[in-house]
Amino acid sequence: MKYFTILLFALAFTLGCNDEPETPTPTATAQPNILLILADDMGKDATSGFTEGNTKPGTPNLDRLRTEGLTFNRLWVNPTCSPTRASILTGRYGYRTGVKWAGDPLPTTEKSLHQYIKDGTDGAYATALIGKWHLSEEGAVATPESFGIDYYAGLARGAVQNYYQWQLTEDGSGSLQTEYITQVFTDLSIDWVNSQSKPWFLWLAYNAPHTPFHTPPAAMHTQGALPDYTDGLDPTPYYMAAIEAMDFQIGRLLEGIPTEVLDNTLIIFLADNGTPAQVAQAPYSGSTVKGSLYQGGVNVPMFVSGKGVTRQGEDNSLLCSTDLFSTIANLTGINEAVYQDSYSFANLLTGGQGSRTFQYTEMDNGTTNAWAISNGKYKLITGADGNEELYQLEQDPYENTNLLIDALPSEAAEAKSVLEAELSAIRN
Template identity: 45%
Template sequence: MTPIKHRNKNHKQRFVVQYKVFMLLIIFISCENQPVNSSEASEKSENTLPNILLVIADDMGKDAFPNYPEGQEKPQLPNLNNLMAGGITFDNLWTYSVCSPTRASILTGKLGYHSGVMEVEQDISLNEESLHDFLKDQTNGDYDTALIGKWHLSNTITDPNSMGVDYYSGIIGGGVSSYTNWNRITNGERERVATYTTTEFSNQAVQWISQRSKPWFLWLAYNAPHTPFHLAPTNLHNQGNLSEDETMIEANPLPYYFSAIEALDTELGRVIESIPNGLENTIVIFLGDNGTPSQVVQSPYRTRRAKGSIFQGGINVPMVISGVGVTRKGEREDALIQSTDLFTTIAQMAGSVILEKYNSKSFHALLSETGVDTRAYAYTEKSTDGNICYTVRDAQYKLIVDADGTESVYDLKNDPYERNNLFTNQSPTINEVRNSLFQEAERIRE
């Protein structure tokens, strides 16, 4: 009889174990089907949204930027070189030839012809929808936003905040007379500052980033290397022990200009290093707002075809994008892009599904794909005391229409620095090119 009792006991033990396993499965399945707490879902969503850092250098053309063929001398920029090695270098970005219209075009997604900002001292309308507001609207408020550095879109010190910028700290006007003695505006409050502007803007950026608990968009607008040409702090550049005598600076401003660019690169590296997890969840966009000034522009550009002109030296500027979501590493991109396109592109980085708005067409797909269908034409313009000239291009040809009606046509594939005006010897083919580009410009300006 003993063996029979032993078998019964084992049978009961197996039943108990199976029952416990069954109950654990029921509990597990029940937990899996429970609704997710909305705050937890929101937190998870926010954790997957990238931080976005938009960096603008003031008066820095392709001839002063590494990885571009223009220019015989280059500043030493290890941090920008790292961004280029880990991301995409863009060859065909057009901005405006001076800073305020470029900034307005990025902020609104509109060309100056439509926003009313076509000259340096024209104020932006506070009724315009800003990129900061659009970003928050598209993400249901998931982003904190800031603009640190140069504003130069109006003179009222509360305007950045009025246009949706959560935190503003910087220079409200076009520049400073001294990089170490200037007025800083912080959310409508004015304060005199003696810290080198590039360092102070970086300090502000590091501090603001450190205080964030949700995804953020930071527009970091350095005023460097804009005039006055000067020697940056020695620990921030590699140009050596240059004289700070004004006569020496005026006689040879290029190394001083480079010192300011190198200081910008050094301080930008400090900002990037301060970001928790670095570029694992942050994307960086770096560009110049217009071409290099005539005093320091290098060949193949000409002094009268640099900043302030709508020739390539004034409007075709450097841009690099690197970080999370950029799967093309160390590549170049020749798609046509204009500064307005950053409006929808940045919004798409944050999850917006809107590809086009106003004069902005997103190129977000280029960050991970080649051969993407982007814009067929790029356009920009310049106004001087209300006299407007403009230019429009396609993949090969460029039309310039001066304020007096004079026209010129260039073949940018075979003549990238605009030496040969094809319109001086008109042919049926060139007339057809001119007419096509002219009609496109008329459509854009409707």
């Protein structure tokens, strides 16, 4: 296998932000290619290198990216996919964009990371998004191209009914596909990258390992001869097989990029939210993973390695998904450390300290409207209905004991007041 490296970035939030999109200052500096890989529904309990979960998939390509690069342990995303995707694409929180739950459409007034990079580099970068979109549906006015993305091909909706029979949207039109979707996204990515003559930014959004549970092609996984999935079967090996198939395709992608191009590429791998309830593993439960504001829903894996990354090992800086916007922009040569709700953590790739002192995330599914904020030690979850939960994450990392059940010690009471003040500053 060729030498390759990966960059896994975390997601972030910003305080005291302007609401109007800004235009960055152009730069003529030669910059690396950026490859952002986003997995769909993959928590720490399903990822090698983390203590959560007992059953892990075989992922040699992700393992190599992790061991050769930097693991960010405290990245926060949103509980479901669309808000996380919108936060990366815009650098703004969901309550600003209106994307607060899966399926919420992104307004065309929002400025995308792809457009921001093109403006800020005076068109030096080619940009693409391949794979799952889920910020508008087929036929909607808000197409990926309407956000300044040069090339889009993929799945407009949130999921497929069949990994082997699905609708591909490309160049504004749809076509029925009968090849395995994870492989098709990889093929499209290889073709696009190898057709570029200038630096590029590619966001590859796999829909794996999102449901439906299924059996991938045998050559792509190590889970054995799985029968077709039906209700009543244990979904775990099917879920693991989908992750292994994605890892197999990541290996194909990296092999398919010429060595000299890969040597000048930063790679980012992360997940959009935690594991689905059907396959959640201890210490998580079905109510503390995807769809929840608990750690199993919002604290996801992220690995980083590649061009310009001189650190290896683990980093415990506080990060949010919005932070990917300004970080990736920085890496293309745009000198904006803070943009809207996004703080750049590009400096962490070589050393230094993180700039974020609080993490923020949110959800609003029409029934539950709530927010979470943390300073790394304490975490406060607040609902619009007035319900609150407070956890001491250093002693209780999986949120088993709500401190508000009893009278608060002085330190916890002070921390709650600080978190409430920061939450008010963010949302008002």
